[in-house]
Amino acid sequence: MSSKGKATSFDIAYEAGVSQSTVSRALSGSSLVSLDTRRKIQAIAKQLNYKVDKNASCLRRQHSVTLALLLFEDPTPDDSLINPFFLSMLGSITRACARQGYDLLISFQQFSNDWHADYQDSHKADGLILLGYGDYLVARSTLQKLVEQNTHFVRWGAVVEGQPGISVGCDNLSGGRAITEHLLGLGRRRIAFVGSIGEQCPEFRDRYLGYCAAHEAAGIKVDPALQVDALDSTEQVGHQALANLLERGITVDGVFAASDLLAIGATNALREAGFEAPQQVSVVGFDDLPMASYASLPLTTVQQDTKLAGEVLVEKLLQQIRGEAVESVMLPAKVIVRRSCGARALP
Amino acid sequence: MSSKGKATSFDIAYEAGVSQSTVSRALSGSSLVSLDTRRKIQAIAKQLNYKVDKNASCLRRQHSVTLALLLFEDPTPDDSLINPFFLSMLGSITRACARQGYDLLISFQQFSNDWHADYQDSHKADGLILLGYGDYLVARSTLQKLVEQNTHFVRWGAVVEGQPGISVGCDNLSGGRAITEHLLGLGRRRIAFVGSIGEQCPEFRDRYLGYCAAHEAAGIKVDPALQVDALDSTEQVGHQALANLLERGITVDGVFAASDLLAIGATNALREAGFEAPQQVSVVGFDDLPMASYASLPLTTVQQDTKLAGEVLVEKLLQQIRGEAVESVMLPAKVIVRRSCGARALP
DNA sequence: CTGAAAGCGCTTACAG
DNA sequence: CTGAAAGCGCTTACAG
Numbered sequence: 175m176s177s178k179g180k181a182t183s184f185d186i187a188y189e190a191g192v193s194q195s196t197v198s199r200a201l202s203g204s205s206l207v208s209l210d211t212r213r214k215i216q217a218i219a220k221q222l223n224y225k226v227d228k229n230a231s232c233l234r235r236q237h238s239v240t241l242a243l244l245l246f247e248d249p250t251p252d253d254s255l256i257n258p259f260f261l262s263m264l265g266s267i268t269r270a271c272a273r274q275g276y277d278l279l280i281s282f283q284q285f286s287n288d289w290h291a292d293y294q295d296s297h298k299a300d301g302l303i304l305l306g307y308g309d310y311l312v313a314r315s316t317l318q319k320l321v322e323q324n325t326h327f328v329r330w331g332a333v334v335e336g337q338p339g340i341s342v343g344c345d346n347l348s349g350g351r352a353i354t355e356h357l358l359g360l361g362r363r364r365i366a367f368v369g370s371i372g373e374q375c376p377e378f379r380d381r382y383l384g385y386c387a388a389h390e391a392a393g394i395k396v397d398p399a400l401q402v403d404a405l406d407s408t409e410q411v412g413h414q415a416l417a418n419l420l421e422r423g424i425t426v427d428g429v430f431a432a433s434d435l436l437a438i439g440a441t442n443a444l445r446e447a448g449f450e451a452p453q454q455v456s457v458v459g460f461d462d463l464p465m466a467s468y469a470s471l472p473l474t475t476v477q478q479d480t481k482l483a484g485e486v487l488v489e490k491l492l493q494q495i496r497g498e499a500v501e502s503v504m505l506p507a508k509v510i511v512r513r514s515c516g517a518r519a520l521p
Numbered sequence: 522m523s524s525k526g527k528a529t530s531f532d533i534a535y536e537a538g539v540s541q542s543t544v545s546r547a548l549s550g551s552s553l554v555s556l557d558t559r560r561k562i563q564a565i566a567k568q569l570n571y572k573v574d575k576n577a578s579c580l581r582r583q584h585s586v587t588l589a590l591l592l593f594e595d596p597t598p599d600d601s602l603i604n605p606f607f608l609s610m611l612g613s614i615t616r617a618c619a620r621q622g623y624d625l626l627i628s629f630q631q632f633s634n635d636w637h638a639d640y641q642d643s644h645k646a647d648g649l650i651l652l653g654y655g656d657y658l659v660a661r662s663t664l665q666k667l668v669e670q671n672t673h674f675v676r677w678g679a680v681v682e683g684q685p686g687i688s689v690g691c692d693n694l695s696g697g698r699a700i701t702e703h704l705l706g707l708g709r710r711r712i713a714f715v716g717s718i719g720e721q722c723p724e725f726r727d728r729y730l731g732y733c734a735a736h737e738a739a740g741i742k743v744d745p746a747l748q749v750d751a752l753d754s755t756e757q758v759g760h761q762a763l764a765n766l767l768e769r770g771i772t773v774d775g776v777f778a779a780s781d782l783l784a785i786g787a788t789n790a791l792r793e794a795g796f797e798a799p800q801q802v803s804v805v806g807f808d809d810l811p812m813a814s815y816a817s818l819p820l821t822t823v824q825q826d827t828k829l830a831g832e833v834l835v836e837k838l839l840q841q842i843r844g845e846a847v848e849s850v851m852l853p854a855k856v857i858v859r860r861s862c863g864a865r866a867l868p
Numbered sequence: 869c870t871g872a873a874a875g876c877g878c879t880t881a882c883a884g
Numbered sequence: 885c886t887g888a889a890a891g892c893g894c895t896t897a898c899a900g
Contacts, residue, residue, distance in 0.1 A: 208886090235880095264611075279587075539871085546870090546896090574893050873897100880891095881890090
């Protein structure tokens with residue numbers, strides 16, 4: 175072994191009295207090498223604490239066995255704040271990668287900037303996972319570019335018709351419908367919808383479409399005045415949105431916020447305006463963040479299965495990398511009943 | 522440019538009518554190349570969508586401009602659950618890396634297993650950031666091994682005397698002392714401490730030492746019966762620990778839980794036993810997780826500055842990689858007063 | 869300021 | 885089953 179620095183396959187070859195090619199074969203478990211020499215080489219490798227140089231190996235094989243996760247979030251005053259929803263997805267993605275033997279590179283991107291998405295071009299990663307909301311119309315053109323550059327990627331988000339690349343998302347429409355039906359079943363008739371419904375945010379729009387579908391199915395006319403815009407999923411925005419609605423003199427006996435964070439803000443606005451939730455007004459959200467159950471008023475919400483989502487995301491990306499045909503997939507959404515809707519008696 | 526596949530520096534050289542060496546120099550911004558040719562080459566590179574192959578470049582330069590983050594957590598039934606404290610650190614670390622031009626590889630490790638920490642040996646990363654609690658005594662020997670293998674690493678955790686490698690941690694002792702003083706100042710005299718104080722968990726022990734110091738300074742004797750073990754930072758464990766204490770017939774007018782999650786569990790145990798917090802019993806935690814402020818009883822706690830922590834971690838690691846002398850550092854801790862301690866009147 | 873050449877450490881046809 | 889050799893795409897002394 176060379177006096178200092180890492181051992182190379184040549185060092186092992188020397189020790190074992192074989193050629194370097196044989197070492198490389200033995201270490202990759204090739205059955206071409208006799209069991210005896212294979213074992214001998216493996217023992218020496220272990221003793222020398224040899225590790226294959228990934229740069230050399232990847233350069234030669236032309237793939238990196240690494241995936242890159244791009245998290246989009248525009249900067250907040252507090253740097254460290256990440257949307258808790260993506261955070262739980264991150265955990266699942268990391269584990270799924272590990273299970274498949276892939277490493278995971280992670281990078282924060284700002285929607286406003288040009289994406290720094292050259293991981294595949296620079297051979298640092300074999301594919302991209304895109305996470306984070308933002309204006310879909312803006313993102314779309316970049317997605318299109320990625321497709322043209324032949325970049326392997328999957329994104330988390332609404333599955334919309336004719337979209338560039340493939341997406342994994344939750345069934346926002348069914349989820350929105352199910353939770354609205356729940357509210358309707360509770361006898362609520364004036365349910366506010368907090369969330370933008372424009373094209374920039376297809377997931378919110380689908381949730382609203384579910385809201386409308388539930389109303390129609392129940393033979394109740396949707397009152398457009400009950401919908402308020404809210405684009406960013408933050409407590410502040412939710413607070414503001416519902417406060418605006420109430421100021422307009424709109425009466426309300428239910429609130430369906432397009433995300434949990436919006437719901438928490440809306441609940442606060444309600445309280446400030448003198449309404450008691452859930453007695454006077456039922457409140458529900460969407461996402462099922464960890465804090466939804468910890469909130470002072472445990473939140474009834476629609477759960478997105480982040481564990482499954484992460485697994486499916488890496489599975490789809492890997493299929494794509496292997497050259498298989500892949501389609502977008504929609505994951506089920508599930509209503510979680512807690513106290514904020516008033517369905518359960520207070521303890 | 523070759524008909525298919527990525528462009529290489531040779532393709533650019535051909536287009537520009539210069540040698541490949543010149544292309545390489547120009548693209549790395551070497552002042553050896555005349556401004557004219559440099560500009561010309563950069564234009565062609567852009568047009569060809571050329572990206573330096575990181576594998577080749579790293580192989581040649583022998584460093585990867587990548588850091589690896591090892592997150593330790595033993596598996597939970599729900600795969601996707603990560604301790605929220607580390608999650609907020611993760612955000613900060615990612616951004617700090619990006620600012621320094623480093624990529625970040627992330628990997629989950631289980632304490633029980635052998636660490637898969639060969640990122641540096643395999644040249645995938647230049648250094649390691651270790652995050653996560655677990656039995657310090659077990660971790661110590663692995664840390665020692667890393668030092669012997671000459672691996673660059675920093676870990677988040679208690680800064681303890683004669684420890685292998687370097688650590689960045691919060692000043693647990695001062696934090697524990699400050700919050701105990703706050704409780705004492707509120708007139709509390711029988712303050713339970715929820716958290717293990719053995720060597721396996723130096724951070725909890727330091728917080729307890731702060732608890733003791735505050736008592737001594739106030740001339741109050743510490744009652745060892747007020748301390749209950751709790752190793753894992755979960756709501757369940759905190760609940761159980763305090764319930765045990767109360768069952769033993771110990772009277773209590775305050776609870777200092779060694780973490781926020783423990784505090785939330787303890788609060789529940791208190792309520793179940795018929796005690797009202799904060800009126801009868803003041804409760805405080807440690808960490809300042811996002812959910813501490815969202816909890817039904819907003820938690821008074823000791824804040825660890827995760828943003829700063831992440832920045833210091835990567836800074837120290839980078840210094841080490843550059844070969845500079847580095848020492849462990851202790852970050853300040855800050856008491857955040859909310860409602861659970863009873864210092865503020867209820868609204 | 870520029871080019872020809874060596875070499876980073878592997879993997880893998882090719883030949884035996 | 886094994887070895888000699890080419891080559892992945894760069895960076896960087898070396899020579900001019």
